[in-house]
Amino acid sequence: MTGEEIIEKVKAGLPDAIQDTALPQGDAVIFVAPDCLQKVAAFLKDDPSLNFDYLSDVTGVDYLLEEREPRFEAVYLLYSIDHSHSIRIRVGIEEENPSVPTVSELWKGALYPEQELFDMFGFHIEGHPKMERLIMPKDWVGHPLRKDYPLTTEAVTFSYNRDFKSELVKSKPPTR
Amino acid sequence: MSVTEQGLLERDKDTMTLNMGPQHPSTHGVFRVILEMDGEIVKTAEPEIGYLHTGIEKNCENKRYIHVIPMTDRLDYLNPPGNNLAFCLTTEKLLGVEIPERAQSLRVIMCELARIASHLVWLGTHALDIGAMTVFLYCWREREMVLDLNEEVSGVRMMTSYIRVGGVAKDATRPWLDGIRDFIDYFPAKVDEYELLLTNNPIWIDRTQGIGVLSREEAIDWSLSGPALRASGVNWDIRKSHPYSGYEKYSFDVPVYQGGDIYDRYRVRIEEMRQSREIVKQAIEKLPAGDYKTPDNKVSLPPRETLDTSMEALIHHFKLVSEGISVPKGEAYVPIEGPRGEVGFYIVSDGTNIPYRVKLRAPSFMAIPGIWELTYLASQEYSCPT
């Protein structure tokens, strides 16, 4: 199915749960609220003509610098192996107590990337069996991929990095 | 009284907890796994990762698009062209640039050579871990040839950064093309040689066949990709399902096996090496003439000789070198088929010359939790060959 057809199908099947849709460069993208995520995900997986049985990735974005509401977003990339089509689910997440339900009951492959979301962005994944740090050391403070987390802890003399980073470097004392 | 009469063998076997890694005898990557062993059989395995977390995604969010390309080389360091390609394709999707045919063919050649080189490292180290030193030496012998070809065209053995946004870094050279022709004539006999050493080798079969079995449903459920998925009977290859860089023009097979064990994963990869060689052969034979990068001067540098005569070219040159490429606002995700599976970049652009968010879909990261399932099943069904 093409992107338009997928979006039509999802809209027809779940009129209340879909906040918005988009078709950037022909990819089907749907916007969903966190509380509807599990319902939408189950529909996408179980509907025979959609049949999104393969979860490719789960990731997050911090829109702090874009100054938009809500601040965080979780992105789910899905495929259907039999129909070879794909869809992207974008879930807006509030800045206060960011939390999103797990989809690992539908696709077990979501366990790791969801744990990574907790580690890197600090999202609480409701219903995830193991809410602890995955990549960073267990005693690490902060969530590195948030935009207000400094890139470096050490100043360098020459850099192509964004300018505001140097301010952050100055405000945070070196760790050692 | 014999041992059997004493009932010693009937005693409940205690399991042993064993820590493997992060530094372990087969350190091809730092990875820790806590194993529960029943003799030689792994009952459960709990993976622990993050020892090589490099923070590249955060770095990429602070670098211009052109500076991200060397970063992508070092993500999966056995497949630098594939990572370059995934990043460039995503950026090009946001930019809406058309890539000339010749550049696409050169990209395909680079990626397929990288797939061969990567599979050779896998085969060599895998055989070494089982005790076959010879295969390791043989594989490296052929890998060095691919690395020499990389060096010829890009100047570097491993981290080529050859594929750029808008095309490739420079045109193919004659020694490179000749070298590839020699290599594709030379290589098939060598694959047969590896097969001769391993495929029917009783030790190899004993230690790979029927071990670590994942069924089709489990492989899909655990988001496996690439050879691991195809060994479980799923006919899924991004090169076929979502063709990119003109892969639809080449005729090649996607090897699929039904067993889902280590032996079938081995056979898939061996066959993939042959198919990759086939693709390189077709690409070399039909290498189209033309530009090696897009003529769009907002994306790629104008030719050097036009700078003296054209004011516009000079301005483009200055803008590109001092500012870099500005990518329109939006988000895109493009997957490619890497040696280990699906490699994809999810890029969010805020309209500037620096990406707002770069996320890599890494095949091995997604595949690691499958070990849980694998070991659980292994403990249920697999019994040690005597």
Next chain:
Amino acid sequence: MGLIEDAAERVGTEVNNLKLNVQDAVEAMAHEYAGSLYDSILTTKLGKVVGWAQKNALWPATFGLACCAIEMMAMANSRWDAARFGAEVFRASPRQADLMIVSGRVSQKMAPILKQIYDQMPEPKWVISMGACASCGGIFNNYSIVQGVDRVIPVDVYVPGCPPGPEALLYGLIKLQEKIMAEAGTEKAKKRAA
């Protein structure tokens, strides 16, 4: 022909004859005493001999971290053949190794483990920091990467490159051998062994 030239020629012939005589005598003596080198005695410090032995049998710990590890494997392999310098025996246990090649970037999570493995290696031990990342953090100046492994363990030889080719690593190895030989028999080496 003058008298002087005649005399000079005669003297030259005499000298030539003498030279040939001496050469014959030496050859005869060499023939007579062939193999007697084995019976001769050489005096040197034991430390020098030990250093000479150590430099030709460096056993690296298998410690591959990142991209450089692949080049390290290439160095040990058929084409580059580190065995020529006696450094091909990669040991999985740090207890059996005396050279650590830190090949690649060291993350904050890996640093304590790296230190532990270094501590487990028996003295005397040496460290090669392979590549830009291990030497100074390389292109990864960020929260996760230790900006140079020399903040965790002492380094003897730095090999630049990203990644350094096997030939560069071999050169680093030769430099380390030179360093071991130069240090052999000195107070520093004594301290290492103690």
